[in-house]
Amino acid sequence: MRIRSILGALVIASLPVIPAWAEMTPEEIKKMVDEAVKQRLEEQQRREGGMERREEAPPGAQYPVPVGPMTDVKVERPGEERVPLSFGSTGSGRLVYAKPFVAAPKAIVGGYFDIQYRSQSKGSIENDYGGTSNGFDQQRFIPFIYADVTEHVKFASEMEIEHGIREETGSPNEVSLEFGFMDYLINEKVNLRAGIILLPIGKFNLLHDSPLNDLTDRPLVSQYVIPSTISETGAGIYGTFYPGRTSKLDYELYVTTGPCSYNNDGTPRINEAGGTMDSRQRTCPSTDGLDINNGKAWVGRLAYSPMLGVEVGGSSYYGNGAPNGSYNSLSISAIDWTFQRGPFELIGEAAWAYARGNSRSISSSTGFPVGALLTAQPGNSGLGIPPQRMNGYYIQGNYHFMPAFLTKLSPKRFGEGSTLTAVIRYDRVNTDLDNFNGTGGFGNLQQISFGLNYRPIEDAVFKISYQYQPMAFNPNANSGLGARIHDNALVISAATYF
């Protein structure tokens, strides 16, 4: 009130002497003074508010610093924000930010990471250095980007960095684009996809992320017969049908770059020790990423789910793996199954591969006449004849549980959303069904795994497992050609999406 009186006096004093005052009524003069006082009071309040805000403002930058819409970057001159991004766009170095996913964020950046410690009874881990029996390995660091470009256009990609970034070349240490594709969604029955595509051979290749899997190591059949992770450049269609009240039919069909089954000198890349691993284009000596012949590969998977929790899938891959002038196809067929009932799961897959003509020479540069039986080829046991036929399978049982006493002990760590899983898996694979030399071949493997893992949340997992390998292969054995061994291993790992 006191302030108002003072201001009133000041206002009256500051009001210009207007001759018209003489003609104004006392009410009009009072009204004019009140309005002027009110105006001054509001100005004063604004000033004081501003001072308070300045006093409250932090002395330095606070993190995280709020980021405004990046469209501002383009607004260097009025009206420019309305110019669509194209070669007609102008700007300084900041143009690098003028990307749709920055201007209108629809992209998700994330990934997954894993780390493992492995201890084996035999020194069979580190190849080329005589072998070690235990060690750490940061096997996969996988950033991904996913974008809803429009309602009907989607983009997904995954970069793969394996074992850290290593300088040595020619080894399986990888930095590569595991997949990167664009989808055009037409309807649920038919959709288009093009790019580097995860090949739908079996189910594991499609769902291979470390945090998803309940054991650290991938199934043997998904390493040697189906060379997971296998992805190739191509295009195709996928979709879903609903043939019944509870049933569902999913399909995927793609045509892609074909396999790379031969080296430059015509020697086969498919062998007992690695199975079909080296037939992937990503490991091919061809450096331009293109096919080594004019043929393409076809791959498709059909999965039928009669009801929730049950799915059986069948898939097949076929392509010419030989350089132009030869036709030696690689075909892989697989079936996979998933049964879920309450806390129980039974999953697995079986696969068969046939590398036509893989045991015979396709070129005289191999040192053998064309058509002659190849011998002494690296990676093959006995006479060293490369294999043509291989197969394998795995069966895995999972049981999800959470003891009440743990939840009671620590509801935050073992409460809702967390789970323990007991796992048992049987693996069997033989990468040379043509091998009759009595050694069983380098790729004649058998493994039983017992595991227990803890998921504090669904997207993160800590795993421990014991592997018993009644039939294993030691690449570091003194013979130089490896040896059949009985091995066992303790594997501890962690993996998480981020």
Add this chain to the structure above:
Amino acid sequence: MRIGSVVLIIASLSWSGCASLSGSKDQFYVCSYDVAWDAAVLSVKDRPVQVADKDKGVIETNWVEVEGAERTYGIFDREGFGNRERTRMSIAVKRLNDVVSFSVLETRQRWHLKGGVGQQSTRWWPIDPSEEAEASVTDRIRKTINEKGCVTT
């Protein structure tokens, strides 16, 4: 042949699974088929009906998108792929002399169930049906049927 044995086991498990995991709950009423059919149609009037075949006794609604339970993504609990779910209701009406049976089943799916962005992840994944949604439809049928003077067996 071991692989053959594996295939056999899977086939038998799949077969028995079909018999044991149907999921729907049947209800029986002493009622005329016409009254029962009308009650079934009325029970899903708030959904777009895709199939309504009175001779076969099948009603199937189209997908309806709904907001699902909130789920964050990764260890940082980020909002990643949303909480989209969609549901579809199917009702089978069967007649046996003076008795009719209703079987109500919801099919529910979630966009991006779990994991990263593999080409299998960003699609609709089947999840457990909502018991509340199924009960709601069942209750509507029961209410309509009872109003028409039909009784539960």
